[in-house]
Amino acid sequence: MKKKLIATLLSAAMCLSLAACGQKTDAPAGSGSGSGAVSASNGEKTQYTVGICQLVQHVALDAATQGFIDALNEALPGQVTIENKNASGEPNNCATIVNGFVSEGVDLIMANATGALTAAASATADIPILGTSITAYGVALDIDNFSGTVGGNISGTSDLADLSKQADMILEWFPETQKVGLLFCSAEPNSKYQIDEVAKHLADKGIETKEFAFTDTNDVASVTQAAADYSDVVYIPTDNIAASNTEAIANVLVPAGVPAICGEEGICSGCGVATLSISYYDLGVTTGKMAAKILTGEADISTMPIEYTDATPKYNAAMCEQLDITPVEGYTAIEG
Amino acid sequence: MLELNHVYKTFNPGTINAKTALQDLCLTLNDGDFVTVIGGNGAGKSTMLNAVAGTFAVDAGTIAIDGKDVTHLPEHKRAQFIGRVFQDPMMGTAPTMQIEENLALAARRGKRRGLAWGITRAEREEYREKLKTLGLGLEDRMTSKVGLLSGGQRQALTLLMASLRRPELLLLDEHTAALDPATAAKVLELSDRIVAENHLTAMMITHNMRDAIIHGNRLIMMNAGKIILDISGEEKKQLTKEDLLARFAAVAGQQEETDSVLLS
Amino acid sequence: MSFLTSLMNALPGAVAQGLVWGIMAIGVYITYRILDVADLTVDGSLATGGAACVMLIRAGVNPWLAVLAAMAAGMLAGLVTGLFHTRCGIPAILAGILTQLSLYSINLRIMDSKANQAVSVDKYDLLLSQRYVRTMSLDNPLPLLLVVTVVVIGILYWFFGTEKGSSIRATGANPHMARAQGIDTNANIVLGLMLSNGLVALSGALLSQYQGSSDINMGRGAIVIGLAAVIIGEVIFGKIFRNFALTLLAVAIGAVIYYIVLQIVLQLGLNTNDLKLVTALIVAVFLAIPYWKGKMFRQKIQPQSAKGGNGNA
Numbered sequence A: 001m002k003k004k005l006i007a008t009l010l011s012a013a014m015c016l017s018l019a020a021c022g023q024k025t026d027a028p029a030g031s032g033s034g035s036g037a038v039s040a041s042n043g044e045k046t047q048y049t050v051g052i053c054q055l056v057q058h059v060a061l062d063a064a065t066q067g068f069i070d071a072l073n074e075a076l077p078g079q080v081t082i083e084n085k086n087a088s089g090e091p092n093n094c095a096t097i098v099n100g101f102v103s104e105g106v107d108l109i110m111a112n113a114t115g116a117l118t119a120a121a122s123a124t125a126d127i128p129i130l131g132t133s134i135t136a137y138g139v140a141l142d143i144d145n146f147s148g149t150v151g152g153n154i155s156g157t158s159d160l161a162d163l164s165k166q167a168d169m170i171l172e173w174f175p176e177t178q179k180v181g182l183l184f185c186s187a188e189p190n191s192k193y194q195i196d197e198v199a200k201h202l203a204d205k206g207i208e209t210k211e212f213a214f215t216d217t218n219d220v221a222s223v224t225q226a227a228a229d230y231s232d233v234v235y236i237p238t239d240n241i242a243a244s245n246t247e248a249i250a251n252v253l254v255p256a257g258v259p260a261i262c263g264e265e266g267i268c269s270g271c272g273v274a275t276l277s278i279s280y281y282d283l284g285v286t287t288g289k290m291a292a293k294i295l296t297g298e299a300d301i302s303t304m305p306i307e308y309t310d311a312t313p314k315y316n317a318a319m320c321e322q323l324d325i326t327p328v329e330g331y332t333a334i335e336g
Numbered sequence B: 001m002l003e004l005n006h007v008y009k010t011f012n013p014g015t016i017n018a019k020t021a022l023q024d025l026c027l028t029l030n031d032g033d034f035v036t037v038i039g040g041n042g043a044g045k046s047t048m049l050n051a052v053a054g055t056f057a058v059d060a061g062t063i064a065i066d067g068k069d070v071t072h073l074p075e076h077k078r079a080q081f082i083g084r085v086f087q088d089p090m091m092g093t094a095p096t097m098q099i100e101e102n103l104a105l106a107a108r109r110g111k112r113r114g115l116a117w118g119i120t121r122a123e124r125e126e127y128r129e130k131l132k133t134l135g136l137g138l139e140d141r142m143t144s145k146v147g148l149l150s151g152g153q154r155q156a157l158t159l160l161m162a163s164l165r166r167p168e169l170l171l172l173d174e175h176t177a178a179l180d181p182a183t184a185a186k187v188l189e190l191s192d193r194i195v196a197e198n199h200l201t202a203m204m205i206t207h208n209m210r211d212a213i214i215h216g217n218r219l220i221m222m223n224a225g226k227i228i229l230d231i232s233g234e235e236k237k238q239l240t241k242e243d244l245l246a247r248f249a250a251v252a253g254q255q256e257e258t259d260s261v262l263l264s
Numbered sequence C: 001m002s003f004l005t006s007l008m009n010a011l012p013g014a015v016a017q018g019l020v021w022g023i024m025a026i027g028v029y030i031t032y033r034i035l036d037v038a039d040l041t042v043d044g045s046l047a048t049g050g051a052a053c054v055m056l057i058r059a060g061v062n063p064w065l066a067v068l069a070a071m072a073a074g075m076l077a078g079l080v081t082g083l084f085h086t087r088c089g090i091p092a093i094l095a096g097i098l099t100q101l102s103l104y105s106i107n108l109r110i111m112d113s114k115a116n117q118a119v120s121v122d123k124y125d126l127l128l129s130q131r132y133v134r135t136m137s138l139d140n141p142l143p144l145l146l147v148v149t150v151v152v153i154g155i156l157y158w159f160f161g162t163e164k165g166s167s168i169r170a171t172g173a174n175p176h177m178a179r180a181q182g183i184d185t186n187a188n189i190v191l192g193l194m195l196s197n198g199l200v201a202l203s204g205a206l207l208s209q210y211q212g213s214s215d216i217n218m219g220r221g222a223i224v225i226g227l228a229a230v231i232i233g234e235v236i237f238g239k240i241f242r243n244f245a246l247t248l249l250a251v252a253i254g255a256v257i258y259y260i261v262l263q264i265v266l267q268l269g270l271n272t273n274d275l276k277l278v279t280a281l282i283v284a285v286f287l288a289i290p291y292w293k294g295k296m297f298r299q300k301i302q303p304q305s306a307k308g309g310n311g312n313a
Helices: A002-024 A059-075 A091-104 A114-123 A163-173 A189-204 A217-230 A240-244 A246-256 A265-271 A280-295 A317-322 B045-053 B099-107 B121-134 B151-164 B181-198 B209-214 B233-238 B241-263 C003-034 C042-058 C063-087 C092-110 C141-159 C163-173 C175-180 C185-211 C222-237 C244-267 C272-307
Strands: A048-054 A080-086 A108-112 A129-134 A154-158 A179-185 A208-214 A233-236 A260-262 A274-277 A312-315 B002-011 B019-029 B034-039 B060-065 B082-085 B169-173 B201-205 B218-223 B226-232 C116-118 C213-215
Touching: A048 A059, A048 A091, A048 A114, A048 A280, A059 A080, A059 A108, A059 A129, A059 A240, A059 A280, A080 A091, A080 C272, A091 A114, A091 C003, A091 C185, A091 C244, A091 C272, A108 A114, A108 A280, A114 A129, A114 A154, A114 A189, A114 C116, A114 C185, A114 C213, A129 A280, A154 A280, A163 A189, A163 A233, A163 A260, A163 A274, A179 A189, A179 A217, A179 A240, A189 A208, A208 A217, A217 A233, A217 A240, A217 A246, A240 A246, A240 A265, A246 A265, A246 A317, A260 A265, A265 A274, A265 A312, B002 B045, B019 B045, B019 B226, B034 B045, B034 B209, B045 B060, B045 B082, B045 B169, B045 B201, B082 B151, B099 B121, B099 B151, B099 C163, B121 B151, B151 B181, B169 B181, B181 B201, B209 B241, B218 B233, B218 B241, B226 B233, B226 B241, C003 C042, C003 C141, C003 C163, C003 C185, C003 C222, C003 C244, C042 C063, C042 C092, C042 C116, C042 C185, C042 C213, C042 C222, C063 C092, C063 C185, C141 C185, C141 C244, C163 C175, C163 C185, C175 C185, C185 C213, C222 C244, C222 C272, C244 C272
Parallel strands: A048 A080, A048 A108, A108 A129, A129 A154, A179 A208, A179 A233, A233 A260, A260 A274, B034 B201, B034 B218, B082 B169, B169 B201
Antiparallel strands: A274 A312, B002 B019, B002 B060, B218 B226, C116 C213
16 A cells, blocks of 8 residues: 555656746747736636647658737737647547647637647647648548638648649749659648649649658658659649658759749748749737637637738749759749 | 387487487377386387377377377377376466366367356365365465466376366376476376376376386386387286386396497 | 546546547456467457448448457458468567568558548537546546446456367467376467457557547557566566456556556656656666565575575576
8 A cells, every 4th residue: 555655646646747847948929837927807708818739840840830920919918828739740639638728618729730629629629720831721621612711619720832833833943844842741631732732733643743751750751752753843832741851852952953833931931943932920910810709709700711821932042053044034033 | 998009209310319209109098008218318108108198190100099190180189199298397387367267168179269258166175175285375366367377286286187177198297307396296196186086098297216116007118119028917016116217127138239230 | 627637537538548548458468468479469459340330330330340350350460470470480479560560561551551540429429428538427538438448448357268268278388298187289379369469459449439539559669568568567466466357457447557557757848759758767667666675685684684585486
């Protein structure tokens, strides 16, 4: 009996001490410990709690979260307590995190990436959910004949830059192209959708395409090599794993002399030639503004369509030099 | 009952550690023979037993039990003919299972195991009676986990398990070597009794020359993978330890001489 | 809402998640403790169960049938690992890793090359969903999960008491002795792996419905959670629960405790970037507790030890 008591006390002590550590660590603005501080009075609601569930630590997702937090704090200064939690790449953790949010009764949930969105959608039909960094809501939520508005308690922003324009971009820069390799990560829900759409547009123009999917960081190099061997031009969608491995991809494509058109600026500045760039930070800001409207009751989430940000055509000057390509008119150089 | 015909076994062939454990081994056991096997270390005694049991496959030769050729049968298929007690008391029983469960497993040796309940009430009674004959008080602890028993108790249990379903052949591999003298004597006495009561054919390996002479009706001495002495009946009864040692030296010495002549 | 209230509110969800993973942990218990084989296939077969179940439900199949089909898929995975190990001589750990690796591609194919397939409770007739875990209604997944857990434990308790089940236990306890008693240890290892992975796939099928989607990565880290549950269950209930059925229950409770601890830690404001570190520490502490206990109490007895040592064999 004594031993069991000690065992239980030890584990309880361990929990508390670890959490105490957690309290002291730095976190993005506003991240608090539980909802102790906020939304006291029930009558006039001026204090809000918002829970952010981000699927994985990643540059683009981090930027979206930061944009969201900044926009919210600007629209409703001092009125919002934000809990920012990261599932560290495991979809199952999203369920645990969202469970916590729903139990606390947060006023809004921001779901950053598809895994977080599906977990949140499954957990609650009442608390408003805003998604971001998600490319195709219809696909993610299994909605037939998606009209652009999800309805119910879900809305959000999409990082989809017009795919037909991206397909056109390939031909604009490289009119002689006959074979395009589509490079992406098989574990990314959004990538497949973009690949399929771009392939369709290219097929309409008589261009042959082939898919090259890698599993994770370990096989990026070999799969990229296979793509380089086949393609005149490579297309890379907004793929998180690709974004984390641009060095490796560039190390293969540049020696092979194969240019890449990318779905996103971060990837382009690492290994690509041109892109229709959207800023994830701006995407987060748009999401934050939507959130502020929903919290104050100014807008009803069930009628809010998915929002997009504007895309700017950009090119990577250094890469153009390396591959000896003349930049096309109308594109801005990526800074830095 | 048991026939070994020109059996060869070499371990690690072709390497520097190559050891020819069994060389052209021929042995016939008749029904009811209780054979004791002695020999120096590395003579091949355990290897012979393991070859019969099927722990490994032999390189050449045939093994037949009760007329059936078992040379190519895997270990678990040969088990229906053979009861074994190992040198290591821990090897013969499942320590995390109860005494009665171990016995139930042994009772089904060689039978198809299906979804019938593992141990019936009638069986329990039977086991209680059998455990009483061991005289170790185990019949009062039938639901204790075997891991709690001492080495001697586990060996006695293994012996009982080996003979629960009458085996064609009982193989005892130095089964008292790891026990203290008192327990060893008890287990040996048990072995004798079980072999006699059930009219079993048995092979017992032992390092103790006295035991080898006293027990059984036939004695085999091995050296360098071959059988060099085979004594039975009256002659065996009259043997003394000194006789054995002398005869061993004679035969082994002969072989050594032959080797050195060849090599010089 | 105060911390305690929100924690109380979060408990049903944590318990539900714990029970789902508890089934998976029971599967891990079969291979890890009974068969004494470290089976790493589970990271893959959990996702296989989820993928198969979701795709079948999306195709209009009855959810119960979908779950059964998912179990069958898991059993196939276990069969492959078993064959790698027993017929190809590949060590068990490697065999498990190989199967888990292949399952990534297979799971993707099952999910029609998509990394994430949603199955919304609004659209399909699911067996359970986290949407209703806090409601007092028939839709609440907790009763279903409790029933499934009890049924699974009951069936296993019966099975391991049969002749076949006893022979599997013997295979894990002492393979030499098992073979000497005529037990085909290779066949039993394969059978054990099939049984275990079938359970893991069952857990995956339930999990995907609970969370509303099946994801290619949903099995990542599953073996760690399974082992953690087994160990937590053993450490806390080891002395009280001697009976086999109760031991399995302890494993399920271990999973629940794991998820409750995780939820508490999250509610307390832990930086979620440290989540994996926390998981590792939880498991490490529970693994160390029996070791430390052994050391602590031994020192007290020494001064009085004139009475002779333990009579234990």
